[in-house]
Amino acid sequence: xxxxxxxxxxIYSCLGKTVEEVKTSLRRGKSGIVFDPERKEIGxxxxxxxxxxxxxxxxxxxxxxxxxxxxxxxxxxxxxxxALENAGMDMDFLAxxxxxxxxxxxxxxxxxxxxxxxxxxxxxxxxLGSASVFQSMNSTITMNLATIFKLKGVNFTISGACASGSHxxxxxxxxxxxxxxxxxxxxxxxxxxxxxxxxxxxLSAFSTREAEPEKASRPFDxxxxxxxxxxGGATVILESLDSAKKRGANILCEVIGYGFSxxxxxxxxxxxxxxVRALQMCLKDAELEPTKIDYINAHxxxxxxxxxxEAKAIDQVFGSHKPYVTSTKSMTGHECWMAGSSExxxxxxxxxxxxxxxxxxxxxxxxxxxxLNIPSETVxxxxxxxxxxxxxxxxxxxxxxxxxxxxx
Amino acid sequence: xxxxxxxxTINRLLIEEFEIEEDQLQPEENLMETLEIDSLDxxxxxxxxxxxxxxxxxxxxxxxVETLQDFxxxxxxxxR
Numbered sequence: 001x002x003x004x005x006x007x008x009x010x011i012y013s014c015l016g017k018t019v020e021e022v023k024t025s026l027r028r029g030k031s032g033i034v035f036d037p038e039r040k041e042i043g044x045x046x047x048x049x050x051x052x053x054x055x056x057x058x059x060x061x062x063x064x065x066x067x068x069x070x071x072x073x074x075x076x077x078x079x080x081x082x083a084l085e086n087a088g089m090d091m092d093f094l095a096x097x098x099x100x101x102x103x104x105x106x107x108x109x110x111x112x113x114x115x116x117x118x119x120x121x122x123x124x125x126x127x128l129g130s131a132s133v134f135q136s137m138n139s140t141i142t143m144n145l146a147t148i149f150k151l152k153g154v155n156f157t158i159s160g161a162c163a164s165g166s167h168x169x170x171x172x173x174x175x176x177x178x179x180x181x182x183x184x185x186x187x188x189x190x191x192x193x194x195x196x197x198x199x200x201x202x203l204s205a206f207s208t209r210e211a212e213p214e215k216a217s218r219p220f221d222x223x224x225x226x227x228x229x230x231x232g233g234a235t236v237i238l239e240s241l242d243s244a245k246k247r248g249a250n251i252l253c254e255v256i257g258y259g260f261s262x263x264x265x266x267x268x269x270x271x272x273x274x275x276v277r278a279l280q281m282c283l284k285d286a287e288l289e290p291t292k293i294d295y296i297n298a299h300x301x302x303x304x305x306x307x308x309x310e311a312k313a314i315d316q317v318f319g320s321h322k323p324y325v326t327s328t329k330s331m332t333g334h335e336c337w338m339a340g341s342s343e344x345x346x347x348x349x350x351x352x353x354x355x356x357x358x359x360x361x362x363x364x365x366x367x368x369x370x371x372l373n374i375p376s377e378t379v380x381x382x383x384x385x386x387x388x389x390x391x392x393x394x395x396x397x398x399x400x401x402x403x404x405x406x407x408x
Numbered sequence: 409x410x411x412x413x414x415x416x417t418i419n420r421l422l423i424e425e426f427e428i429e430e431d432q433l434q435p436e437e438n439l440m441e442t443l444e445i446d447s448l449d450x451x452x453x454x455x456x457x458x459x460x461x462x463x464x465x466x467x468x469x470x471x472x473v474e475t476l477q478d479f480x481x482x483x484x485x486x487x488r
Contacts, residue, residue: 063427064448124464129455130448 004176005405007249008087008237009345010079014050014230014332018082023349026357027378031214031331033228039194039201046206048216049192050230050333065148068134070111072337075233076103076141076189077148083185083235084149088249091150100153100181102172103141103235104164104188106337109196111135141189153181159337161392162299164188165234166340170258170398172238182243188341190231197229203268207302217334218361219300219327220307220369227301230333234342251405253348256385257286263395270306275299275313275389275397282387282399283317291321293401295356295386297347300327301334310389311368322373324381326359340390340398351383351404409461409487415480421456435477443476461487 011018014032015025025032032050039047055078057066069077084090089099115132119125134143139157146155154175158168165188172184200206207226209216217228244251259282263274283290296314300307307327314325328346329335335342350357355378362369362376385403422428428443439445445453447467454465463486473479 064446126451126454126466127458130451 002177002179003241004173004255005239005241005244006236006252006255006348006402007239007244008083008089009252009348010082010086010235011232011342011345012052012055012075012079013232013234013335013342014052017052017078019086019345019349022346023353025331026328026346026349027355029331029358029360029378031217031360032230033213033216033333035210035213036194042194044194044198044201045204046201046208046226047210048207048213048228049197050228050335051192052232061148067131068140068144070108070135070140070191071193072105072108072189072191072231072233073135073141073144075231076145076187076235077233079187079233079235080145080149080185083237087237088247089183089237094149094151097183098153098181099151100175100184101142101146101151101155102158102168102184102186103145104158104160104166104168104337104341105138105141106159106161106164107191107196108136108138108140110191110193111140113195145185151185154184160396160398161394162334162336163340163390163392163396163398164337165342166344166388166390166398166400167260169236169238169255169341169344169400170260173255173258176238176240183237183239185235186238186341187233187235188338189233190336190338192231200229205303215361217302217330219298219302219330219359220311220365220374221362222364222366224302224304224307227303227329228333230335232335232338232342234338234345236341236344253351254403254405255400256403257282257288257401259283259285259399261397263397265395268393270309270391270395272309272312272316274395275310275391276316278397278399279313279317282401286401288385288401290318292385293318293323293387294381294383295347295350296323296325297343297386297388298325298327299389299391301329308366308368310391311372315368315371324356324379325372325374326356328357330360330362331357340388343390344388344400344402347386347388348402351386354380354382356381356383411480411484414484414487417460418480418483421460425452425456433476435475435480437476438474439476439479457483463487
């Protein structure tokens with residue numbers, strides 16, 4: 001079995017466009033949530049969203065490489081450039097190895113909707129142009145990035161709803177651990193545009209605390225009233241320890257556990273038992289007792305039932321050991337397909353800089369959350385091992401355990 | 409549409425939409441080989457032709473269009 005390490009991270013989110021910017025936001029407990037008036041104009045129940053401007057890639061990427069990227073692909077590209085640079089992997093390295101890509105994504109709604117409008121108006125499919133298909137397919141990110149970066153290893157998209165980004169790291173870890181790949185670009189990306197979130201808004205799933213956008217996402221707080229959609233791109237470079245050592249890479253941390261499960265229950269209402277099984281499987285894979293976990297980055301999205309059931313699951317597994325628990329979604333909103341990867345990156349940043357970012361807006365924890373150790377202010381803390389939870393529609397669950405690399 | 413206007417419009421589109429350098433736009437240049445217009449770009453050419461010159465083309469109609477001059481002529485004939 002190979003040990004699996006992380007040698008590069010890159011992030012483009014509503015908390016910042018680089019790892020450095022995001023670090024500052026996390027420390028300050030800064031919210032990235034805004035009120036988007038356009039959503040009101042088109043009939044949204046809630047106009048709240050995380051927001052980051054789209055990267056300008058004209059002149060950066062050749063036309064053919066650029067036009068196939070949908071919005072989420074642009075975010076993923078920028079995050080991947082930062083992660084590869086961070087990992088010390090240049091185009092020569094990529095050209096001469098079998099580097100893979102496993103990226104989490106579960107929609108490309110805007111491209112599909114725009115194509116449907118053109119078809120209805122023009123009644124001529126050629127008028128969609130050449131890029132529409134490459135923007136519209138669910139594998140848009142992996143197909144585009146694999147082409148842009150000339151990748152020669154494993155290449156497919158992981159679609160696991162709001163756990164996509166987490167499963168991508170889990171599957172990458174699995175392939176490297178079993179010796180099938182040496183280096184894999186993992187991650188997750190999420191489109192932010194209004195149309196991609198319309199059907200979700202239609203479920204009344206979003207917070208309507210529109211007068212106070214920065215206070216709207218309040219995981220574990222008793223007055224939470226729903227999640228806030230968000231997005232961006234997050235890339236993690238996974239590598240076998242042998243490969244990282246051979247090339248003298250800067251090793252950021254080690255992935256030591258992956259657990260997963262399916263609730264076998266309701267399509268949108270989470271339960272307790274499913275996440276408990278994922279947590280236990282993850283701890284078993286990592287060969288760790290629960291007491292060894294210093295910090296849990298919770299999935300908690302700020303929905304009434306979801307946060308309550310996750311708090312119960314964490315309490316059931318960790319009991320009297322009270323690791324720090326926060327949901328960075330209190331600042332970012334719910335980054336959906338990207339969240340599992342971005343939250344691993346947020347946690348790595350905290351581990352590197354010895355702090356726990358606050359669970360902002362936690363004013364009155366509900367009964368279940370009161371059983372957990374949830375700081376609402378930034379805390380200085382040495383984090384040796386953290387766990388990240390991600391859950392999604394259909395009852396898909398993923399947990400990852402990541403440990404500081406000690407050099408042994 | 410006057411031929412000069414056709415040439416000017418095509419050149420502008422190739423520069424703006426297809427990011428081809430202005431000094432590459434010589435009539436004798438081969439679209440696929442030197443200007444690197446591939447089969448996918450051909451689809452986008454059909455789109456810009458309809459949007460800018462107002463007529464529909466199916467990509468197969470352009471099989472004899474090899475050079476930039478051929479392309480100018482093809483559009484000029486159809487817009488006459």
